[in-house]
Amino acid sequence: MTLSATSHRARPQVPAVPGEPLLALRDVRMHFPAAGGTRAAPRTVKAVDGVSLTLHAGQTLGLVGESGCGKSTTARLIARLLEPTGGQILYRGVDIAHLSTRKLRPYRREIQLIFQDPVSSLNPRHTVGTIIGTALRTHRIVPPHREVARVQELLEIVGLDPDHHGRYPHEFSGGQRQRIGIARALAVRPKVIVADEPVSALDVSIQAQVMNLLEKLRREFGIAFVFIAHDLGVVRQFCDRVAVMYLGKVVESGSRDALYGTPMHPYAQALLSAAPNLATTRGAPPRARIRLVGDVPSPVDPPTGCRFRTRCWRAEDRCATTEPTLTPTAAGLNTACHFPERLDPSWLEVA
Amino acid sequence: MSYETSAHDEPYLVVRDLRVSFPTAAGPVEAVRGLSYSVPLGRTLAIVGESGSGKSVSSLAVMGLHDPRRTRVGGSVTLGGQEIVGAPESALRRVRGARAAMIFQDPLSALHPYFTVGDQIAEAYRAHHRVGRGPARARAAELLDRVGIPRPRARLDEYPHQFSGGMRQRVMIAMALANDPKLLIADEPTTALDVTVQAQILDLIGDLQQEFGSAVVFITHDLGVVSEVADDVLVMYAGRAVEYGTADQVLARPLHPYAWGLLESIPALTGDPVPLRPIPGLPPRLTDLPGGCAFHPRCGQRERVLHGRCASEAPDLAPRSSEQGRLSRCHLSHPELIFVQEILPRLP
Known part of the structure; x- marks a missing residue:
């Protein structure tokens, strides 16, 4: 049985619109209340502050950026674990940003989330069979008498022993627990999986195993992914398109090859230059060496104009007054910068 | 320094046949099983391994930080000629901080x-x-x-x-x-940090070492970080060193199939992405180590070694290449050839 098999009972279906992106975020904002404000002048943490993204069926979109850039909040908004304070989240053309819990139900099935820490996202008192079975039952995926068989099929798909459905999460290793989380997400036949740092807690050899599993799911079941990771190599391996976030905004986005090959935004360049590249030890040319100074400013009180300007070596007066918007700068690349510039590879020390 | 006591040719840190085990209800768990290495002043040794390989446990033993009531430490660790294993707490207190200092992954829990x-x-x-x-x-x-x-x-x-x-x-x-310690042990000091901050900290540690000429032991699971900081590399698996050499040698021409597997698991940032070839299976449990080579159940090369020796006979850590000072713990007779002909072309 495959994911495309029909269920035993009619479910509310999400209507499909041809040509429409599967998922589109339009100027989405998530401002959390912060301490120290007054009713007249409330203070907010602008975790996500005007993010627009699109995801087509079967595509993989990577979100990269450092702590506090808003990538995990964006993941939670897409899965509607959070209700945005502004903007639209369009799933097949329907705005799900403010839907009630009841109306969200069909969307919850189609958009699944997998987390970084499989331990805290699996109930320690439930067997794996119960954990996955609950997902099957909640969304009435298979008739009750087929439940155990389906759980076993799912365990097999994610590379676990089907006979282990009676075991508890603590009886599995970290990588195996992540596979359980993936099986649970897969159980309800999602169209989109939002994966928030799914491999970053795993050892290198296990990380590659889980990456290959995700790749298999995308190939065999055509699932679209929003893939969040701080490891730039992992994102490059998995994603067709990549968006770089900084302090609640997308600063550059585009095709994988354009973004990794010729980034135009200074922050994207700094990020890539800071990531160690093993291929260099085997003769790949070394890249520009950019060292940012200082820390990321507070999202309560972000800098005016361009948010990166306080750490940017290309910043000029205009950057403090006018906020740059995402505009095409190179083939397949959109950049939010007043001074987009290709980095000269021979330029080995900047900033 | 006034307390410079090391003999002339002896490296500052010398670890010989270090063994660390923890008694448990199910019998002793051997976390480090005969580890030997040395680090001279002015050099950085990276110890690389995954969870449970013994990299952190061995480094705590170098600092004399294991509780003798709960841990058995054997073998020898000398710092500038002074023995650490079995030394009384009063002597260790004079060493810690002064001769050797340690930085940890999580500064928040290490600071009061x-x-x-x-x-x-x-x-x-x-x-x-x-x-x-x-x-x-x-x-x-x-x-x-x-x-x-x-x-x-x-x-x-x-x-x-x-x-x-x-x-x-x-x-x-x-x-x-x-x-002004002569030895700095850094246990995953950048693992919890963002990549641009990691780059700053790696630069800082490198600069400080240049300035003070101390010996550095850098513990990490990240081979990319190794390529940035290390002079020498020791790869650990299941409590033992499986490969040793300079960073250039180990990263560009590794000899041990476990090191090959690690390189095949790490996506690159340049070139055409190729499929990852992860090491199959899981690391062994320390309570239930396989016989022979601890890596053999996961090793893609074991068919190449005759008479099933990988399963029956534990290989020694020995020179297995023409290059001076390189060590590997593997029965394969021509690892360099296999690497160049089969592994290298398919690396990410």
Whole structure:
């Protein structure tokens, strides 16, 4: 049985619109209340502050950026674990940003989330069979008498022993627990999986195993992914398109090859230059060496104009007054910068 | 330094046949099973391995930090000629901080939340120097300045939570440097940090080493970080060293199939992406180690070794290449050839 098999009972279906992106975020904002404000002048943490993204069926979109850039909040908004304070989240053309819990139900099935820490996202008192079975039952995926068989099929798909459905999460290793989380997400036949740092807690050899599993799911079941990771190599391996976030905004986005090959935004360049590249030890040319100074400013009180300007070596007066918007700068690349510039590879020390 | 006692040709840190085991209800768990290495002043050794490989446990033994009531430590560790294994706590206290210092992955849990950063660094300094509060405070400010913390005098009176993750790691480094140690052990110091901050901290550790000429042991699971910091590399698996060489040698021409598997698991940032070829299976449990080579159940090369020796006979850590000083723990007879012909072309 495959994911495309029909269920035993009619479910509310999400209507499909041809040509429409599967998922589109339009100027989405998530401002959390912060301490120290007054009713007249409330203070907010602008975790996500005007993010627009699109995801087509079967595509993989990577979100990269450092702590506090808003990538995990964006993941939670897409899965509607959070209700945005502004903007639209369009799933097949329907705005799900403010839907009630009841109306969200069909969307919850189609958009699944997998987390970084499989331990805290699996109930320690439930067997794996119960954990996955609950997902099957909640969304009435298979008739009750087929439940155990389906759980076993799912365990097999994610590379676990089907006979282990009676075991508890603590009886599995970290990588195996992540596979359980993936099986649970897969159980309800999602169209989109939002994966928030799914491999970053795993050892290198296990990380590659889980990456290959995700790749298999995308190939065999055509699932679209929003893939969040701080490891730039992992994102490059998995994603067709990549968006770089900084302090609640997308600063550059585009095709994988354009973004990794010729980034135009200074922050994207700094990020890539800071990531160690093993291929260099085997003769790949070394890249520009950019060292940012200082820390990321507070999202309560972000800098005016361009948010990166306080750490940017290309910043000029205009950057403090006018906020740059995402505009095409190179083939397949959109950049939010007043001074987009290709980095000269021979330029080995900047900033 | 006044306490320089090491013999002339002896490297500053020498670890010989180190064994660390923890008695449990199910019998002793051997976390480190006969580890030997040395680090001279001015060089950085990276110890690489995954969870449970023994990399952190062995380094705690170097600092004499294992509780003798719960841990059995055997073999020998000498720091500038002084034996650490079995030394009394009073002697260890004179060594820790002064001769050898350690920085950890998580500075927040290694710094005391109730004391100001200045007090904590000054205390570390006064533990080994008979000076008053004033000079110790001045020393703390000087150290904060040295590790790149802006406005050091003002920040002395702040508490750890007032610092960002990267700045906290700088505070830890400042504290470790308070007494000019000859050995610095850094246990995953950048794992919790963002990549741009990691780059800053790696640069700082490199600069400080150049300046002070100390020996550095850098523990990490990240081969990319190894390529940035290490002179020499020791790869550990299941409590043992499986490969040793210079960083260039181990990263560009590794000899051990486990090291090959690691390289095949790490996506590259340049070139055409190729499928990852992860090492199959899971690392062994320390309570239930396979016979022969501990890696053989996961090894793609074991068919190449005749008579099933990989399963029956544990290989020695021995020279297996024409290159001077390279060691590998594997029965394969021509690992260099296999690497160049079969592994290298398919690396990411």
